[in-house]
Amino acid sequence: MPTGGSDPVREAARLLAERRNAVVLTGAGISVESGIPSFRGSQGMWAKYDPMEYATLHAFMQSPRKVWEMLSEMVSVCGGAAPNAAHASLAALEEMGVVRAVITQNVDGLHQAAGSRRVIEYHGSMEELICVHCWKRYLTRERWTPGAVPLCDCDEILKPNVVLFGEPIPWLAQEVAEEEARTCGVLMVIGTSAQVSPACDIPRLAKDAGAAVVEINPEPTSLTASVTDIHLRGSASGVLRLLLKELSLDDETPSSESSGH
Numbered sequence: 001m002p003t004g005g006s007d008p009v010r011e012a013a014r015l016l017a018e019r020r021n022a023v024v025l026t027g028a029g030i031s032v033e034s035g036i037p038s039f040r041g042s043q044g045m046w047a048k049y050d051p052m053e054y055a056t057l058h059a060f061m062q063s064p065r066k067v068w069e070m071l072s073e074m075v076s077v078c079g080g081a082a083p084n085a086a087h088a089s090l091a092a093l094e095e096m097g098v099v100r101a102v103i104t105q106n107v108d109g110l111h112q113a114a115g116s117r118r119v120i121e122y123h124g125s126m127e128e129l130i131c132v133h134c135w136k137r138y139l140t141r142e143r144w145t146p147g148a149v150p151l152c153d154c155d156e157i158l159k160p161n162v163v164l165f166g167e168p169i170p171w172l173a174q175e176v177a178e179e180e181a182r183t184c185g186v187l188m189v190i191g192t193s194a195q196v197s198p199a200c201d202i203p204r205l206a207k208d209a210g211a212a213v214v215e216i217n218p219e220p221t222s223l224t225a226s227v228t229d230i231h232l233r234g235s236a237s238g239v240l241r242l243l244l245k246e247l248s249l250d251d252e253t254p255s256s257e258s259s260g261h
C-alpha cells in the first residue's frame, strides 16, 4: 500500500497538477461498475456470441437479422446503464482543467452521460444507427424497440454506428486520438490493456513524445512493464476518487474558504 514519499497516487496527482493537459484512454474496465461486462470476460458478449460469426461487417452485410440478435442485447445493456463514479471523476477532472480529452474504446456513451465534453469515440457509439445503403443516421432510442430489427426509411436494416470487426477506425477519430496522444503531458490509461489494434499504439505514441503514462487497472497488463510509468492498482472508481481528493487538496485556486498554506 502507498506510503510516505513514494505514494504513487500522490506522484500521479503531482504530475497531473503540474502538466494540466492530460489525455485519458479508457476501455471496458471503466464501465464494468456500471454493469456492462467486458466483451472478453466470462460474462462478456463474446462468451455467448462468437464475434467472428456475430460481430464482423461481413456477417452484418450477409445476415443483419442474425447479427441483431447480439446487437439487441448490446443496445439493452448499454441503454440501461448509468455512468459510475469513475466516469463522474473524469468529468470533474475535465471541469478542473486537468484532463483535456477522453479517448474511449467503449461504445456505451457513458462518458458523455457523466458530463465529459471532449470525448473521442474510437469505436463509434451504440447511440446512433446508420444505414449502410443510403447513409442516413438515426438516434437508436428513436428507432429501435426491443425484439424488433430497426429499419431505415429506405427499408434497409440499420447498423449501429459502431466499428465492427473488419471495419476501420473512423479516420477522424483516429487522427484526433493520435494527435492528442502526441501532445499530452500525461496519458492516463484506465480499464484497458490496450491490446486491440490500433488503440494499442496510443500509449506508445504518447510515451515516445515525452508524456508520462499513468495506468489504472486492477491487475498488471502488458503495458505495465513496457510503457507505464506509474501503475495505480485498483478499481477505476476507487483510484480516481483518491486522485481527485489529492488534486483537490493541491488545488491553489482561491475558494470561498481561505486556504491555510
Ligand SMILES: [Zn+2]
Pocket (backbone or CB within 6 Å): 131, 132, 133, 134, 135, 136, 152, 153, 154, 155, 156
Ligand atoms: Zn437507408
